[in-house]
Amino acid sequence: xxxxxxxxxxxxxxxxxxxxxxxxxxxxxxxxxxxxxxxxxxxxxxxxxxxxxxxxxxxxxxxxxxxxxxxxxxxxxxxxxxxxxxxxxxxxxxxxxxxxx
Numbered sequence: 001x002x003x004x005x006x007x008x009x010x011x012x013x014x015x016x017x018x019x020x021x022x023x024x025x026x027x028x029x030x031x032x033x034x035x036x037x038x039x040x041x042x043x044x045x046x047x048x049x050x051x052x053x054x055x056x057x058x059x060x061x062x063x064x065x066x067x068x069x070x071x072x073x074x075x076x077x078x079x080x081x082x083x084x085x086x087x088x089x090x091x092x093x094x095x096x097x098x099x100x101x
Contacts, residue, residue: 025060027053051087054079 024044054076084090
């Protein structure tokens, strides 16, 4: 999830992945170094209209009619805020926060 290119991971992490066993869920176009191959291309779900992979996951579970727990929704919301902040879609200014974003 939110990870489609080998350039985003270390050499040690690369050893953990077997392309044919992966399903890519992302909101970025697929990189040249993506895990896609002819065998698993239909396993991937990419929604480039979303500004956050967390948003893609919400849509994914809604489409499958799978309800999420409050704690899961809270985690996805935090992921959305993090991506929105990185993309300058929102400005988060929390002074003296124990949990900086």
